[in-house]
Amino acid sequence: MGFLDRIRAGLAKTARVLNTDVRDLFKREGRHVDEAFLEELRAALVKTDMGPAAAEAIVADVDQRLRTRVVDPEIVLDSIRTQLLARLRPAEAAIAAAATGPTVILVTGVNGSGKTTSIAKLARNFTRQGRKVVLGAGDTFRAAAVEQLTMWAGRVGAEIVRGETGCDPASVAHRAVARALEGGFDVCIVDTAGRLQTQSNLMQELGKIRRVIAKQIPEAPHETLLVLDATAGQNALSQAKGFKEAAGCTGIVLAKLDGSARGGVIVPVAEQFGLPVKFVGVGESADDLEPFVPEQFLQALLEGALAPA
Numbered sequence: 298m299g300f301l302d303r304i305r306a307g308l309a310k311t312a313r314v315l316n317t318d319v320r321d322l323f324k325r326e327g328r329h330v331d332e333a334f335l336e337e338l339r340a341a342l343v344k345t346d347m348g349p350a351a352a353e354a355i356v357a358d359v360d361q362r363l364r365t366r367v368v369d370p371e372i373v374l375d376s377i378r379t380q381l382l383a384r385l386r387p388a389e390a391a392i393a394a395a396a397t398g399p400t401v402i403l404v405t406g407v408n409g410s411g412k413t414t415s416i417a418k419l420a421r422n423f424t425r426q427g428r429k430v431v432l433g434a435g436d437t438f439r440a441a442a443v444e445q446l447t448m449w450a451g452r453v454g455a456e457i458v459r460g461e462t463g464c465d466p467a468s469v470a471h472r473a474v475a476r477a478l479e480g481g482f483d484v485c486i487v488d489t490a491g492r493l494q495t496q497s498n499l500m501q502e503l504g505k506i507r508r509v510i511a512k513q514i515p516e517a518p519h520e521t522l523l524v525l526d527a528t529a530g531q532n533a534l535s536q537a538k539g540f541k542e543a544a545g546c547t548g549i550v551l552a553k554l555d556g557s558a559r560g561g562v563i564v565p566v567a568e569q570f571g572l573p574v575k576f577v578g579v580g581e582s583a584d585d586l587e588p589f590v591p592e593q594f595l596q597a598l599l600e601g602a603l604a605p606a
């Protein structure tokens with residue numbers, strides 16, 4: 298599958314919901330843009346979790362361009378595309394890299410959001426490019442978590458540094474970075490146990506992990522990624538806020554986009570917190586990770602709207 302096909306497959310659920318609703322709006326031949334039309338349009342947009350601000354801006358734009366005139370599907374879709382693109386474009390950014398020496402990436406998020414799987418995918422991305430990758434099994438909370446990461450490391454061709462269950466995750470992070478430095482690795486990715494943004498002791502633990510890493514490489518971690526579950530809806534917003542403030546997150550991986558009809562949540566997340574979206578996860582295998590490209594994201598989201606149901 299090509300790049301756009303995978304994004305398309307990943308967005309299929311969200312696109313289906315949006316496009317079915319939008320197509321319904323266009324169904325009646327000769328319909329005029331009036332209050333009822335704008336209300337239906339607003340409802341269809343809000344369903345994708347793109348947030349009230351974006352939905353409102355689209356409705357206002359359509360209102361301004363088409364008020365009392367006959368509904369023109371091309372203009373409505375153009376309005377959706379233009380408004381969303383303006384909001385998503387600032388969120389496009391490549392993953393940070395160290396100027397010299399290993400790039401260290403710390404991966405955080407709530408339980409089950411897709412951290413470990415996303416680490417495997419990221420590692421695969423790097424090893425494909427011929428980079429040497431070492432993973433730090435910093436989720437020392439559960440033995441199964443270490444086993445899961447070890448299995449992935451083997452599959453994607455990365456080395457792994459692990460500790461005893463229950464040991465200090467900062468010590469694992471320390472050893473992983475030390476290994477990256479001494480072994481001439483290009484990338485070191487550190488996993489962490491799931492936590493809620495409201496658990497201040499666990500958020501402080503992330504601070505300790507960061508400090509231990511920075512002691513060895515002052516600019517590191519070069520990237521602290523927050524993995525968000527695209528099915529989490531509005532919870533993703535409070536997670537983005539909490540992890541940005543308390544854990545210094547620098548970017549987002551939006552995982553499980555393929556399982557969500559609410560992929561639009563990427564819009565308020567990117568807009569409200571100024572956090573770039575580095576990658577989107579579109580499946581459970583190591584290849585199911587794509588860089589976030591707003592134009593392609595929107596093409597995949599909207600291309601079905603004019604097609605027959």
Ligand SMILES: Nc1nc2c(ncn2[C@@H]2O[C@H](COP(=O)(O)OP(=O)(O)O)[C@@H](O)[C@H]2O)c(=O)[nH]1
Nearest residue numbers: 408409410411412413414552553578579580581
């Ligand atoms: N469909 C789908 N499933 C995913 C994706 N990312 C992770 N998962 C699944 O979500 C579950 C939790 O993932 P895991 O990486 O263990 O989450 P963690 O607790 O944050 O480390 C696993 O069953 C993964 O296979 C994705 O992009 N798409």
Ligand SMILES: [Mg+2]
Nearest residue numbers: 412413436442
């Ligand atoms: Mg995990």
